[in-house]
Amino acid sequence: MALSDSDLTEIEQLLTGEAASGPVFAELRRRFPALSWTQCDASDVTEEPFRTYSTYDIHLLDTADHCAHITLDPASATGVILARRSV
Numbered sequence: 001m002a003l004s005d006s007d008l009t010e011i012e013q014l015l016t017g018e019a020a021s022g023p024v025f026a027e028l029r030r031r032f033p034a035l036s037w038t039q040c041d042a043s044d045v046t047e048e049p050f051r052t053y054s055t056y057d058i059h060l061l062d063t064a065d066h067c068a069h070i071t072l073d074p075a076s077a078t079g080v081i082l083a084r085r086s087v
Helices: 007-017 026-033
Strands: 036-041 056-063 069-071 079-084
Touching: 007 026, 007 056, 026 036, 026 079
Parallel strands: 036 079
Antiparallel strands: 056 069, 056 079
């Protein structure tokens, strides 16, 4: 599943709105069931994030080939890493 501009906008609204302090991971999984979602601490990911917000970084995953890797291309994203930042 490629991430569209509207998908990215919806993700951004969840991560920057009032709901960001709640169970945002579960909500993202509910809204985007075709994507693989992983959550971790931001310090666990060494690559540059696709987007950075006050509480979270997001990294896009491409799992189309034999080996999963982080990508900056939303059109090839099959998953998202939601990395919580220390505030």
